Amino acid sequence: MxxxxxxxxxxxxxxxxxxxxxxxxxxxxxxxxxxxxxxxxxxxxxxxxxxxxxxxxxxxxxxxxxxxxxxxxxxxxxxxxxxxxxxxxxxxxxxxxxxxxxxxxxxxxxxxxxxxxxxxxxxxxxxxxxxxxxxxxxxxxxxxxxxxxxxxxxxxxxxxxxxxxxxxxxxxxxxxxxxxxxxxxxxxxxxxxxxxxxxxxxIERAQTLAIPEDIADKLLHFAVNLVDTAWQYREQLGETERRIQENYKLGEQAVQNKIISGQWKWLTTEEGTPAFRHHFAKEAARFFPFNPAEIISELLTDYPDRPTDANGSWWHLQRGNLTSACFVCCAAFSGMRESELYELTSESYYNAVYSGRTFHFLKGKTHKMGERHTEWVVAPIVQKAVEVMSALTKHLREYLLQDASTARDKELAQCLWLSQGQRSTQPKRISCWALRLTNFSKYSGAIVSEKDYAECLRSNPNSQEKIKNHVHIGKHWALSPHQFRRTLAFFTIKNRLGNAIAIKQQFKHLYLQMSEWYCEGGIPSRLDEVEADKELQKMIDTVSNEQITQKYWSWFHGTETLSGSHGKDILKLRDDLPIMFRSWEKLYKLVKDKRITLH
Known part of the structure; x- marks a missing residue:
């Protein structure tokens, strides 16, 4: 330098x-x-x-x-x-x-x-x-x-x-x-x-695992069902989240008033410490104007996934599952990198009609070789996932936008993946999906079977040691964001839905070799469930043998002139053919037994 x-x-x-x-x-x-x-x-x-x-x-x-x-x-x-x-x-x-x-x-x-x-x-x-x-x-x-x-x-x-x-x-x-x-x-x-x-x-670089087909079916079936059901009630779900947060703020204000007025002096001794925040939140819950169960019952009366005893704990779990389901749909049906998924906003989805067919797209940014705007082709369910997540985080985005003073703050406030897990804290971007996806795998029932384990070994030839250490029969599948990208490439090749060039364009890769790396195991896996049709193979062999026999028959019994050393030998035999060449059936048997061939 x-x-x-x-x-x-x-x-x-x-x-x-x-x-x-x-x-x-x-x-x-x-x-x-x-x-x-x-x-x-x-x-x-x-x-x-x-x-x-x-x-x-x-x-x-x-x-x-x-x-x-x-x-x-x-x-x-x-x-x-x-x-x-x-x-x-x-x-x-x-x-x-x-x-x-x-x-x-x-x-x-x-x-x-x-x-x-x-x-x-x-x-x-x-x-x-x-x-x-x-x-x-x-x-x-x-x-x-x-x-x-x-x-x-x-x-x-x-x-x-x-x-x-x-x-x-x-x-x-x-x-x-x-x-x-x-x-x-x-x-x-x-x-x-x-x-x-x-x-x-x-020694070898361990590749991100492609998810076995049965496990992928369970994960995506669970995610799509959650999103499909929630989409019809997205406005009510968003309002439920807003009302429950507002309910907490009112309880928080009641406790704050007691502290300011001097009625509660015991809660100020440890102000600013974790213990203070814990006790403050606990007391705020006691002063809720409304029971969270009442808010849920009022707004989600017809929601199919709501149990009769739904309360704040149920809503916390349901909101987490919905967030994960929306993320899974966007990741699995686009192949986007995690950094690209974080660029999604409520305005990211659009569709266009070409030659009478409707295509669905997500628009956002990629950060490879500098930040630039781009788009991805996606499945129709992604539209619903974006709209459900937009409704769930609408009030969070509005809250962050109120305090945004710079262009970057405003951009960050538009992020789709926001959470306010603790009511007493500020809304924030979900920074790590590991725990959320682990829980999602459990709730979807994605348990690894012997068949799944065997398929995992076949589908991931570059990750044998990783599979032995991290995939366990009888345990839930350890899900991570990048697995969706790898799995989409793998199944695209396995099921002949596209090639490495199409993956390169969809994944925004710089080099075709990287796309081919993502597709590893796809072509060999096509043979896993292939069964030979014995009757068809027998018919093909019979026709092939008959054609070869007919060719030899025409040479031995024909009148046309043959060239080459082998052709001259046949011409010499025509006047006095050996017995084994005089009968078509005997000639056919020689061909069938591979005693004579065209090679």
Missing amino acids: KKDTLKIYLPDSVNENQCPEACDVIFLHRRQCWGELNDIPICIDNKGNVVARFGDIIWNLEPLVVTKNATHRQINFSVLKSHPSLLYEMKLICYGWLFTKNMQYSLPTKISTIIGRASGLKMSYKYLMSNSLDSISRICEPEIWGKYLNFLEEQKKSAGTLVHILCSLQQAYLLFPWMGLDYREIKFSPTNLSKKICRDEA
Whole structure:
């Protein structure tokens, strides 16, 4: 990396007032100007407030994270707190990743990628700490490099995890000239090296699992039924959610009035603590103007899925299942990435008529190779899923829009996947679907059978070890968002609904090889349920043998001239044919027994 290529370089979506001034952090570090160095802004929110400085042990980078589904929004350096020199060095590397441009890339690296890199780099720094080394550049020394690889091998990591660790080290290596570190040049391929030092059973990259057909049927049948039923009552469901939240707010206000008036002094002693919030919410529930069961009974009288004893707990469960069902429908019938699903809004669905046929689409954004608008072809049920989710989160979006002061805040407030699981908290985007989809799998009855397990092994040739560790007969299927994308590609190929080129277009892949990777196992699985028609095969064999026999009969008993060495031999035999060639039946038997062929 050349020094003249270094500059502050943030994503296009970041406002100018969020861009910190360029600082020579290397100079300050060499001069040990710790106060000035620690005060350098790292992240500024859209209002101009500094939310992270160089000296912070945790860098909060949330204002810079573009993708809405990112679960990690900060870099935590606490593991290096007891080693100041290594702590500052890793911070310099992360600063370089965040704010410098090198000639290797045409676009800035996504903040979420940098956060992931920092996580991978910590393993290298753990090695430095355990061996009392003072700089990451020491790893490049030949005698230390071998010990470092032995250390990684002892961790018993998978090849994929080791690639992540080694790539982070490689990216840090590119910053050494800028940092002024003395180092010995060392070249290695993270992919090839990881296969040599990973644990034996984890050499190959484990692929996301394609869901077995019977389990997929149960999951999708459960989701579609929930959405279909809820769609007819979507306005009532949305109003129920709004009224129950409003009911809590009124109870909350009653408790607040008692505290302000001085009637309740016992509840103010721990104000701001988790215990206070727990007791406050508990007391607020006692002062509800209406019983949640009454609200549900009033608004959902005709709702088929409502039991006679429906109460607030039932509604909490029902709302969670409906949210998961809508997510499953959108993911399973579009093949969208999780980050793309988070770009959906209440206006994302539309349809168009071509040649008399109606096609259904979702429009949104993709973040591969920069943010851009695009669209996906989807199944009709997706329209209902979007409309149900829009009704359920309408009041949440309206609430967030009231406080939105910037264009980004307004965009985030339009997200379809909002939740307010705890009535006392602000509405927020659902950041992790793992627990929700686990519960959804249980409620749908998606239990793995021996047949499902066998099919899973056949359908996922690149994930045999993963199946042994994570798929268990008699247990519920462990569902994850990316499985829907993999499963759609797999079943498209298996059932001849499309090819890898169609998958590439639908999945917004950059390379056809990636689409083919998603389709792995699709073609071989076509043969699983294929049965040979013995009668048809016998008929085909008979016709083939008769044609060959007829060909030989015409040669032996015909008058036309034959050429070639074999043809000349037949001409010599015509005057005195062997007995076995004089009868058509005998000739046919020779052909049938494969004693004579055309080859």
